[in-house]
Amino acid sequence: MSGIPHVLAVAGSDPSGGAGVQADIKSIMACGGYGMAALTALTAQSTQGVSAVHAPPTGFLRQQLDTLASDVRIDAVKIGMLGTAAAIDTVSAWLDALPERPPVVLDPVMVATSGDRLLDPEAERALHGLIARADVVTPNLPELAALVDEPVARDWGVALRQVRGLAARHDVLVLAKGGHLDGPRCPDALVGPDGPIATFDDERIPTTSTHGTGCSLSSALATLYARERDWPWATRLARAWVRRAIEAADALDVGRPGGHGPLHHAHALWSGERPPRRSAEPxxxxxxxxxxxxxxxxxxxxxxxxxxxxxxxxxxxxxxxxxxxxxxxxxxxxxxxxxxxxxxxxxxxxxxxxxxxxxxxxxxxxxxxxxxxxxxxxxxxxxxxxxxxxxxxxxxxxxxxxxxxxxxxxxxxxxxxxxxxxxxxxxxxxxxxxxxxxxxxxxxxxxxxxxxxxxxxxxxxxxxxxxxxxxxxxxxxxxxxxxxxxxxxxxxxxxx
Ligand SMILES: Nc1ncnc2c1ncn2[C@@H]1O[C@H](COP(=O)(O)OP(=O)(O)OP(=O)(O)O)[C@@H](O)[C@H]1O
Ligand SMILES: Cc1ncc(CO)c(N)n1
The missing domain is CATH 1.20.910.10 (Heme oxygenase-like)
Structure with a gap:
């Protein structure tokens, strides 16, 4: 692929702009892509939580996807909130119908940062079918636990074992994220069926502005993979970019105290940086x-x-x-x-x-x-x-x-x-x-x-x-x- 990658987010709307397709489009743009979005669901949501979810009929979701794919070259797909088993099956069927499947990053959104559920419990099983069609899956620790049907990992060693099981089961890469661990570190690891292929270990940033970190990271990853064609490097660049957006988040001052504010997606751009590039990394x-x-x-x-x-x-x-x-x-x-x-x-x-x-x-x-x-x-x-x-x-x-x-x-x-x-x-x-x-x-x-x-x-x-x-x-x-x-x-x- 040469030029600007076209990246499609298949996800839900977060009107507060911190998560969902709003975060996806901002992240895709900041990482050098052209962002598009097909909506799976509308949420009524703020930094304090989700008060309602409205899902359009899955036939309409399919029509959004088909209409788009008949016109636009799609260089990468990021999948976020799906909400129901029917939406999961719709996206799986659409991916299968494409003449050529673009790289797919699946963020298996089940629960928002606020603790609100974003996926029907009975749909969790259906997710496995979609995971098998993805290139990379990016569960947080509670989502990982649900997918491997085990208690939530409290230490990183257990998380890595769970991740490897999931990677082997579906022959995909799994990005294990340490955002939900206790303690001063925030490790992540990109793991394949044979074990980790890239590991990261950084300090936890002291902030509550982490609403939409998972959405932003997975969109950045899809975009940077489309540009770089290298998963470990795309992960590295995406993480570094997200971290700096978290560091700068509090300056946005979005929402009342007590909630989770959004990341500052434009921070690096407004500081004069170009979108992340492997070539620009010493x-x-x-x-x-x-x-x-x-x-x-x-x-x-x-x-x-x-x-x-x-x-x-x-x-x-x-x-x-x-x-x-x-x-x-x-x-x-x-x-x-x-x-x-x-x-x-x-x-x-x-x-x-x-x-x-x-x-x-x-x-x-x-x-x-x-x-x-x-x-x-x-x-x-x-x-x-x-x-x-x-x-x-x-x-x-x-x-x-x-x-x-x-x-x-x-x-x-x-x-x-x-x-x-x-x-x-x-x-x-x-x-x-x-x-x-x-x-x-x-x-x-x-x-x-x-x-x-x-x-x-x-x-x-x-x-x-x-x-x-x-x-x-x-x-x-x-x-x-x-x-x-x-x-x-x-x-x-x-x-x-
Ligand atoms: N306080 C923090 N400091 C540094 N990095 C963080 C922090 N919180 C999350 N991250 C990083 O952000 C990314 C997303 O991780 P996280 O585990 O929070 O995902 P998530 O729960 O799916 O996100 P969300 O549900 O908020 O969208 C990971 O790379 C993680 O390491
Ligand atoms: C629409 C939407 N997607 C994903 C998340 C996960 O953060 C959220 N809170 N809202």
């Missing part, structure tokens, strides 16, 4: 350079550095080049600080530049001139190698283009690859290790938190960037990663 760039990271681990220099067998002369040759590199890198961090869009980010890159000189460069000098006075003079006379010069030229070009987003993406691998290496080498025995100080510097929790922050600023820039700009960011990131690899490899290639 974690995706990192995932995509997995082969390069494996190659880096195999570099002879890195292996000998890790086990301490590295010839000190070779280490010194590396440090000389790295000291040259870091001097220039610190100036480029300052440039990122100048270009940053606000003072909080500007302060971060300025501090990173300072630490690059006072900590990293100082460490290099202490190795190169042990006991020598640190008078700021360069302890080395080396000229930049071809590898050092090429890496710096790449970074300088990014700086000269004056595009903040591309520059920070280019600067990121120098944090991330070292932090990752440092964290993985943290367990190496330091006893008599000649390079213990070097290993400690990059395994340090302070360096890890600086790296996390550098990733977060880069992510913020990417989420707001156009597709073209994201592509330039990603290319700059990957090129820097290749230069990092060449930089480590250079010392092993020549005799010092």
């Amino acid at each position: 974690d995706a760039w990192w995932e995509d350079i997995a082969a390069l990271r494996r190659e880096l681990d195999e570099v002879w220099f890195v292996r000998q550095l890790a086990d301490g067998s590295l010839d000190p002369a070779r280490f010194a040759a590396y440090l000389e080049q790295d000291a040259l590199y870091l001097g220039a890198y610190a100036r480029l961090l300052e440039r990122a600080s100048e270009l940053a869009p606000d003072s909080a980010e500007s302060a971060f890159w300025a501090e990173a530049a300072r630490r690059c000189v006072t900590e990293e460069l100082a460490l290099h000098r202490s190795y190169l001139a042990p006991g020598g006075a640190d008078d700021g003079s360069s302890p080395h006379a080396a000229a930049p190698s071809a590898e050092t010069a090429a890496y710096l030229a790449h970074l300088e070009r990014a700086a000269q283009a004056g595009d903040h987003a591309v520059l920070v993406a280019a600067l990121l691998p120098c944090f991330w690859l070292y932090q990752d290496l440092g964290a993985r080498l943290a367990s190496v025995s330091r006893e008599g290790h000649p390079y213990a100080e070097w290993l400690d510097a990059y395994g340090d929790p302070g360096f890890a938190s600086a790296t996390a922050e550098a990733i977060a600023w880069t992510r913020r820039a990417a989420r707001a960037a156009s597709d073209d700009r994201v592509a330039r960011m990603r290319a700059a990131f990957e090129t820097s990663c290749r230069h990092e690899l060449a930089f480590f490899a250079q010392t092993g290639a020549t005799t010092p």
Whole structure:
């Protein structure tokens, strides 16, 4: 599918706008899709609860679906409140009659956040027939319990077992949601018949504004799957988007106290972000350079550095080049600080530049001139190698283009690859290790938190960037990663 996905919600109406098709359309739009809705039921509902439900005849539901499908390409379907067994059977029959079935996300709505029932008890059995036609099912814990005919899971381990049973029974993916757990965490897991394929664990957001979280999440998931064609990534993007809509929810101030307010569906859009995209996530760039990271681990220099067998002369040759590199890198961090869009980010890159000189460069000098006075003079006379010069030229070009987003993406691998290496080498025995100080510097929790922050600023820039700009960011990131690899490899290639 190219272009804007057409996403159909088959669900009930919530006039308060927090759940049902109102939430679906808002979520689909915020996630980059064109939203459509066929109504299964009307509710009289507010943030305080549901006072009545009115269902049109199922023949009319079928007519809505047929009329739509005869005209519009449907790239994904989200199914929410169905209300009765007859409506469930109608939707199943319609799906079976389609020449080609689009991806289907089924949110098996049984009970509203307020506790009101939204599905006839006798219809629960009929739901199994529809689950078997879905690609992903997104029950909350009480719905999951009803579907597997067991008590509601009170701990996550039990929930995961129940979910796996449901996934295996119908050969579908099930997204287990921890919204109804007690305690400070809010885990979710995407589980197939063979077990979890993606797990998520975040802090619970302290708010009562959770009306329609399930509707919003499942619509976001359908839309993002239509765009990305990858369930774990679509889930990840949808969750991240929903979480931020929950965080911003209280600002909407909808409804009297004591109820459950809606999420802020437009929050990310109004903050200047584009709809969620895998391509705009630094974690995706990192995932995509997995082969390069494996190659880096195999570099002879890195292996000998890790086990301490590295010839000190070779280490010194590396440090000389790295000291040259870091001097220039610190100036480029300052440039990122100048270009940053606000003072909080500007302060971060300025501090990173300072630490690059006072900590990293100082460490290099202490190795190169042990006991020598640190008078700021360069302890080395080396000229930049071809590898050092090429890496710096790449970074300088990014700086000269004056595009903040591309520059920070280019600067990121120098944090991330070292932090990752440092964290993985943290367990190496330091006893008599000649390079213990070097290993400690990059395994340090302070360096890890600086790296996390550098990733977060880069992510913020990417989420707001156009597709073209994201592509330039990603290319700059990957090129820097290749230069990092060449930089480590250079010392092993020549005799010092
Ligand atoms: N307080 C919270 N903090 C963070 N995440 C939450 C919170 N409440 C719900 N979520 C998340 O929202 C999503 C929906 O989960 P939940 O279990 O609430 O679904 P639901 O009960 O079907 O929703 P609803 O009936 O309100 O539409 C999940 O990703 C869940 O982890
Ligand atoms: C119409 C409708 N669908 C779903 C839910 C579940 O939150 C709700 N409260 N209302």
